[in-house]
Amino acid sequence: MEYLEFELPIKELEDQLLKCKIIGEESEVDVTETCANIAKKLTATQKEIYKNLTPWQRVQMSRHPDRPYVLDYIRAICGESFLELHGDRSFKDDKAMIGGLGKIGDQSFMFIGQQKGFNTKTRQYRNFGMANPEGYRKALRLMKSAEKFGIPVVTLIDTPGAFPGLEAEERGQGEAIARNILEMTRLKVPIITIIVGEGASGGALGIGVGDVVLMLENTWYSVISPESCSSILWRSWEFKEQAADALKLTASDMKKQKLVDEIIKEPLGGAHRDREKTFSAVSSAIIKSFEDLKNLSPKDLVTKRMDKYCQMGVFKG
Incomplete structure (x- = not known):
């Protein structure tokens, strides 16, 4: 440990x-x-x-090396029923973005999320959880397949951001993320989004539009990481703790601002201290959210989702 x-x-x-x-x-x-x-x-x-815990300590908890990653959640929740699907049918299979079909009980879901590595070799293989444009296009392909067959979508977010490399920009990183946001707002099946680790910038938003958005207790969700914010404002990473506090990026801050719907409690000491309890809490949250959404018509789903996001950032004087 x-x-x-x-x-x-x-x-x-x-x-x-x-x-x-x-x-x-x-x-x-x-x-x-x-x-x-x-x-x-x-x-x-x-x-x-x-x-x-301070906001910066919450950020550290979300990055804890023993913390479970997206595939850990999916395998624990779905067991042997999970079938991973690959490729964007255009360029290649992005290893940082994973997705596939799985069951919780008798209900099928399309699971999509960013996967980090647990050692140097797997971190390089997964590109540190930073997806390229083909990763977001793969995610969109899977969402559209789920829509075709009436299967609800579950997205699990854990990324330090979309890959910022030159080749990613050349292949249309911004367009791929923007396209996903647009298509997710009008997807005709329930979308349940859970931040299970880091939720940074457009890398998170590319799979982050949901009817229900949940956060684990020791996670963060923000337009920028504290380190990057500190380097821009103070030209140094030394002020990352002040940046974390100013960004209001913790689960409680997000809930207070009505940017997420619920906070999933973690075991004392974090998700890594009792993985089974955490997996059970996430599974229960998915089922509860689906039960609340399953009887809504496709039209009502899209209308409520649109209204939900249109109300964000609106303040009445």
Whole structure:
């Protein structure tokens, strides 16, 4: 288990608890009371730290190396029923954008999301979760297939942004994202969007238009990352914590601004601390959202979705 800087007091207590248990197992000394006291202190420390996280610490949590990625969620939720689909039928198969059909119970869904890697080799293979234009075109192809067969769409967002390379721009990165936003607003099947990690810029918006938009507790959603914002405004990354605070990018901020609909609670310490509980919470949220949407006609779906986004950013004096 890796620990972030602000989690070091937790690490110290966990190490103490482990040593205490080892002493109890290897000797005849009764350490039950000591272990209980350390465990009690550990729980109190965890609650104190995680209930007072700053926006920048939430950003760090969303990037935790042990945090589950999109394929982890899909495989846990769908099991053996998931069938990955490949290619945009035009240029190539983008490895940063994954998608395919899967079932939760008896209900089929089209799952689409950005996949990051878990080590150097897979990070390069997945392009660090940054999709090229062909990734967004693949996503759109899958959405259109889902619409054709009346299958609801679930998008899982976890990206530091769309790939900013010259070749991506040459192939129409901006157009591909804009096209997805347009087509998603008028897709005639339910769309459930969940931010499970980082939700940065147009890279997130390219698959982020939904009838229901949910965020896991320790995730962020913003037009720009704190580091990039800091480098533009202060010409240095040193002010990333101030930028994170000013951007109002946390799940609670998004909910307050009515830019997302619900926050999915994470286990104490983050999604990586109890993966199964997190997977179960995400699965339940998908089913609940679908139950609320499944009886709406295609026309009503599109109308409500359009109204939802038209109301964003409108303030009455």
